[in-house]
Amino acid sequence: MNLMPHNHQMFAVAGIYSGREDNIFWRRSDRTIEAAGAASLGVGDVTMLDDTTIHSVTNPIAKMTCAIHVYGGDFFNPGSPRSEWDHESLAELPWNIEKVKALFRDAEARFVSSGKSLHI
Numbered sequence: 152m153n154l155m156p157h158n159h160q161m162f163a164v165a166g167i168y169s170g171r172e173d174n175i176f177w178r179r180s181d182r183t184i185e186a187a188g189a190a191s192l193g194v195g196d197v198t199m200l201d202d203t204t205i206h207s208v209t210n211p212i213a214k215m216t217c218a219i220h221v222y223g224g225d226f227f228n229p230g231s232p233r234s235e236w237d238h239e240s241l242a243e244l245p246w247n248i249e250k251v252k253a254l255f256r257d258a259e260a261r262f263v264s265s266g267k268s269l270h271i
């Protein structure tokens with residue numbers, strides 16, 4: 152699963168307890184964003200994102216990644232509008248939570264149809 156670059160408009164803390172996730176951290180440039188760093192997180196790793204962080208997330212393995220996330224506000228209705236960036240063009244777009252929910256539904260359906268079980 153790949154989740155496009157996005158911001159949260161609030162701090163976030165994530166602790167991984169199964170699988171792995173590769174984060175690319177982005178910074179704003181003239182009219183788009185550019186890669187500014189990366190972190191590969193595995194079991195026992197914790198990452199802290201401040202309220203200006205833009206990141207994209209990839210699960211690089213054929214195992215479900217599980218994590219506990221804590222957000223510093225209302226994830227679904229933040230005080231400031233959230234953005235996402237198109238994977239290919241890196242154009243900034245309004246955050247579309249329904250699109251993200253569909254991405255997670257599709258990823259879960261692929262996982263379930265693969266016959267793999269979720270053993271932590």
Ligand SMILES: [Fe+2]
Nearest residue numbers: 157158159206
């Ligand atoms: Fe995120």
